[in-house]
Each structure stands twice: as structure tokens, then as C-alpha cells.
Amino acid sequence: MGKISKKVIEKIEKENIKPTGRWSFVLKNSFLWSLFGLNILFGSLGFAISIYLFESSDILNLILSVNDLIQILVLAIPTVWILLTVMFLIVAYLNFRYTERGYILSFKKMFLINLLAILILGSILHILGVSERLNRVFSESFTTYNQSIDPRYKIWSNPESGYLAGTILSATKESMELEDLDGNIWSIDTSDAKVRRAVGLIVGEKVKIVGNVVDESTFEALEILPWEGRGRNLQEKHF
Amino acid sequence: MNVSKERTIKNLNELNDSEIVELCIKDVNIYRYIIERYESKLLRYIKRILYVSQEDAEDILQEVFLKAYKNINSYNSKYSFSNWIYRITHNESVSFLRKKNITVSNTEDDSIFDRIPSEEDIEDDFLNSVKSIEVREILSKLEQKYQDVLILRFFEEKEYNEIAEILHISTGTVASLISRGKEKFKILVQRYGKNI
Numbered sequence A: 001m002g003k004i005s006k007k008v009i010e011k012i013e014k015e016n017i018k019p020t021g022r023w024s025f026v027l028k029n030s031f032l033w034s035l036f037g038l039n040i041l042f043g044s045l046g047f048a049i050s051i052y053l054f055e056s057s058d059i060l061n062l063i064l065s066v067n068d069l070i071q072i073l074v075l076a077i078p079t080v081w082i083l084l085t086v087m088f089l090i091v092a093y094l095n096f097r098y099t100e101r102g103y104i105l106s107f108k109k110m111f112l113i114n115l116l117a118i119l120i121l122g123s124i125l126h127i128l129g130v131s132e133r134l135n136r137v138f139s140e141s142f143t144t145y146n147q148s149i150d151p152r153y154k155i156w157s158n159p160e161s162g163y164l165a166g167t168i169l170s171a172t173k174e175s176m177e178l179e180d181l182d183g184n185i186w187s188i189d190t191s192d193a194k195v196r197r198a199v200g201l202i203v204g205e206k207v208k209i210v211g212n213v214v215d216e217s218t219f220e221a222l223e224i225l226p227w228e229g230r231g232r233n234l235q236e237k238h239f
Numbered sequence B: 001m002n003v004s005k006e007r008t009i010k011n012l013n014e015l016n017d018s019e020i021v022e023l024c025i026k027d028v029n030i031y032r033y034i035i036e037r038y039e040s041k042l043l044r045y046i047k048r049i050l051y052v053s054q055e056d057a058e059d060i061l062q063e064v065f066l067k068a069y070k071n072i073n074s075y076n077s078k079y080s081f082s083n084w085i086y087r088i089t090h091n092e093s094v095s096f097l098r099k100k101n102i103t104v105s106n107t108e109d110d111s112i113f114d115r116i117p118s119e120e121d122i123e124d125d126f127l128n129s130v131k132s133i134e135v136r137e138i139l140s141k142l143e144q145k146y147q148d149v150l151i152l153r154f155f156e157e158k159e160y161n162e163i164a165e166i167l168h169i170s171t172g173t174v175a176s177l178i179s180r181g182k183e184k185f186k187i188l189v190q191r192y193g194k195n196i
Helices: A003-014 A022-056 A069-076 A079-097 A107-127 A130-141 A145-149 A151-155 B002-014 B017-026 B028-050 B054-070 B081-100 B110-115 B133-139 B144-155 B160-167 B171-191
Strands: A163-171 A175-180 A185-189 A206-215 A218-226
Touching: A003 B028, A003 B054, A022 A079, A022 A107, A022 A130, A022 A151, A069 A151, A079 A107, A079 A145, A107 A130, A130 A145, A145 A151, A163 A185, A185 A206, B002 B028, B017 B028, B017 B081, B028 B054, B028 B081, B028 B144, B054 B081, B081 B160, B133 B144, B133 B171, B144 B160, B144 B171, B160 B171
Parallel strands: A185 A218
Antiparallel strands: A163 A175, A163 A206, A175 A185, A206 A218
């Protein structure tokens, strides 16, 4: 027996060293794969909510009519959710990298595959309406969520710039009373407003309004949009 | 009895690595066949990447075999045992460097460049030239990542996919590290006005 093999075998026997069980390696690998899957899922949900929030801000509808487009676009980016999506993407990559054969794909390839998985799964979750439901859950569960994370609250709390949103307190053919996102009460002139098909103009409904400030508590509505979704088509009849 | 034992030893020597690994999980004494099969190769490899004394290299090697035994169940017989144990050796060597807080550069003496044979041509016969001691000494001046791939490729004569498996990097990365490593190697040689 060689010198090294003798020393090693003696040490193994003397210290009663036993090989670590196969199950612990299987468990470790399964754990990493599960974490990878979870991070892809969380990343996809983050991306789905990002699409939902961006789309709900109705920036794409206003793109031709606003003067301050870049400013509004910046406000419409759901930064927190995008950052969370990127974070989950990076953690998913690291999880995969440390799996048994995780080194096979280069950083670029693996990052692109993870990114594609998140973009595709996120888009599917958004189409299925999961993003809207999840956003509502966050909105109802965390008091500061809307003001700090939902970009609609930043864009549609600017009556001076022509963007106002809130809940309808009362409505007639020519006007309505609205409580804005900061709790201020506004009298809205709706006589010349175009109303999106998805808007019902009923008490308790949350809407977004494009228009002009008349005085400190009066707003002239040019277009009324639903709070949720994009409500693409206009109603044929104007108020 | 002796004949039977001799036959057993002969049989064990005929087995491939994966088969011996299966047996040594049940009987630790069989592990010595693995050790004896790899000790000289791995000892040479450690000394190539670390520039340590024989004693230090043997200590590291012992740790390698102990670690390999403890983790023997993580070895997947679908893949090469040689690459698996080279990986452990590489990791132990890196860990040794970290503990000692040293970098792999055995000399600050640039006179080694004067000892490089000038008749060899790096473009045409890199593989041969890289084997000389002088060239090996130049290698030690390269960044660790280039040394790792170049040593495995040109000293241990490993294929790209084997290097990928040992260093846990993609084969594409191996290829680009080897290519860039060779370029950097040439620059080092040219800087000192010698052709190899």
C-alpha cells in the first residue's frame, strides 16, 4: 500500500469517517431546483404585475395627446416591480448555477433563457388576469402599497397637468362629484367628455379623467377612462 | 489464499473507476485502489498549480482523498470520475491558497524569460513549448483563471469538455479563456523580446 493511501485509509478508520448519505446530495439538488422554479415564478409574477400597472396607467392611450410624454412615461414605469423581477431573475440564475450541471450553460445563455422564461410566463399570467388579482391583494393588504408602488397614483394625482382620478360620489348627465386619490372633493363637468366603454359612471366607481382645472375644486373632463384596464373603445354617446 | 487474493487485486485493477467507487462505499479498504490510481497524477497537478513543497502537496492530496471519500455519494457514475476528483483537487488547492492568503506566482525574477528557448514557435507548437519548465514559469505570471485552463489543457492534456467539468464553467468559456490565455502568454514573452 502506498504512503498516501495508507495514511488516508488509517485516518478514515481511526476517525470513523463515513461517506455523507446520497439522500443529502439529492435533497440539496432538489432544493436548488425548487428555489430556481420559485424564483422564475416570482419573477414572472413581478413581470406580470409590471405589465398590468404600466398598461393600467393608460399611457399608451394618451401617447398622442400628452405634451409631457417622457415625464409621464417615467412616472408610469413600475420601478419597484421591475427591480423585484430583476432580483428574482438574478437569484434564479444563481440557483441554477449551483445545481449539479449548472455550469454547462454560459452566463449569457442562462441569463437569456431565464429572462425569456420570465417574460413568457409573466405575459401568460397577465393575460390570465393573475396580475390584476394579485395587485388588488397587495393593494388591499398593504396600506402604503398604492401610493408608493402603483404608478397610477403618481400619474393621476396631477390635476394641474390634466390628470385626475378618484371615486365617483354622485353623478348626473352633466356633472359628477369625485373624491380624488388624496381625499379631496372635486366637482367634475362631464358635459363635453368622451367616456370609455368600460366606464359605467356609477356611484362608487373609480375612474381616471383627462381634462383641465377650472378652479380649485372644479375640473372639466375631456375624457373619462376606467381605473382598471384600458377600456379602449369610446361610448358612442357623449354626456 | 494468496492466489485468490492476487486474483481479487487483479480483478479490482481491471474495474473502471465507477465500479471501484461502488465497492469502496461498502468496503473502505477498496478505496486505496482509487487513491493509488490517482495519487501521482493529482500530486503533479497540485504542484503545477500551486508551487508548493512536496510535503504541502501531499497534505493537500490527503485532504483531497478524505473529502472525496466523504462526498463519494455525490459522484454521479454517468460522468467521469477523473474529472470529479480533479475538481475536488482544484477546489482544495484554491482553498489552500485562500488559507495561506497567497497568489500563485512563484517568482518575481524576470530573468526566467532569458532562459526561454528561442527556437520554438508559440504559434505552431504551443503544446510542446508550454511543457518546458521556463514556459511553465511564465504561466505563473498569468491571472489564475488563465493558468487553470492552460495547465489543464497543456499539462494535464484534458479536452475542453473535461476542463469545463473540472472547473465548472461552460465549454465556450473554456475555449475563450484558453484563447485569451495564449494571447496573454505571447504578450508576456514578446515583452521580454523572446520568441518561443
